[in-house]
Amino acid sequence: MIHLKNVSKTYKNGVHALRNIDLQIEDGEFVYVIGPTGSGKSTLIKLLDGEEVPNEGQVIVNDINVGKLRHSRVPVYRRNIGVVFQDFRLLPKMTVFENIAFALEILAMGKIEIRRRVREVLDLVDLRDKAKAFPSELSGGQQQRATIGRAIANHPKVLIADEPTGNLDPEKSKEIVELLEKINEVENTTIVMVTHDSDLVNTYKKRTIALEEGCIVSDLMEGGYLKHD
Ligand SMILES: Nc1ncnc2c1ncn2[C@@H]1O[C@H](COP(=O)(O)OP(=O)(O)O)[C@@H](O)[C@H]1O
Ligand SMILES: [Mg+2]
Structure with missing residues (x-):
């Protein structure tokens, strides 16, 4: 609340x-x-x-x-808490998968658990086929979906x-x-x-x-x- x-x-x-x-x-x-x-x-x-x-x-x-x-x-x-801004703020040298995984790695979550959750999040934000893409290869809407995925990865x-x-x-x-x-x-x-x-x-x-x-x-x-x- x-x-x-x-x-x-x-x-x-x-x-x-x-x-x-x-x-x-x-x-x-x-x-x-x-x-x-x-x-x-x-x-x-x-x-x-x-x-x-x-x-x-x-x-x-x-x-x-x-x-x-x-x-x-x-x-x-x-x-x-998850926070999302107007400007997308993805890490440019990491793929979409890595950007989302990174948010979980700092929480000391296990590797297998991270992969499972990242795939689940990619499905939710409808970016499964962009997992290996870099932010610069995505449209604005796709980048924002990736940042939202990253923000909710940790539930x-x-x-x-x-x-x-x-x-x-x-x-x-x-x-x-x-x-x-x-x-x-x-x-x-x-x-x-x-x-x-x-x-x-x-x-x-x-x-x-x-x-x-x-x-x-x-x-x-x-x-x-x-x-x-
Ligand atoms: N760091 C700051 N220092 C001084 N004034 C600020 C600062 N941030 C915002 N303001 C002022 O506070 C008011 C509210 O700003 P803000 O919360 O950004 O409004 P909004 O997001 O609705 O545009 C504005 O007058 C703005 O200029
Ligand atoms: Mg504002």
Whole structure:
């Protein structure tokens, strides 16, 4: 479960990125976070993955008080959540198979178990025939599917994605949302997806949390978002 209690984040330059955020996301939910540029979406993601700490309030993810984690504990914490960004960030000199396997090798998982899980993940993200390809040999959509595969390889309970479709055309964006839906269903992963694509949000309707100037301005279970920027 994700629980934000009265969270505020002000950067050193005085910008109030988030103000008094109260938010609860249950295990197994798939929610969108939407809002115009500068509304605080990425700041919310950075609080969830421990990259930033709140000035006020608490950020609790799977019973861990993320804002209070010691610096040295943050990498360990991150191994148990999946994170996906707009720019794909695959390791260029490794194949797709190796990129996904690498995420498991650092967990000291056995070789046979790693191969089994990587094949399972490749099936899930539909890249079995690209296992030996390098990132530069893949389309943008395929690269993003590979990064998603890498992010979920360790069965994280939570996958957070900051504009995962930001560099993709509408067709490929739909593919990514459908893949995230499948992961949500098959692996029961809680998914928090940031986007500013109101078409996407209105096509694949889900709980939608809208931010504006650092505040939650709506949180609708039935989804939908009226564009006003
Ligand atoms: N590291 C930072 N230092 C100072 N200000 C920042 C920093 N990161 C973001 N901001 C500011 O905080 C506000 C929210 O930014 P952000 O969370 O990136 O919004 P979004 O992802 O919705 O575009 C913006 O005004 C932005 O300029
Ligand atoms: Mg952002």
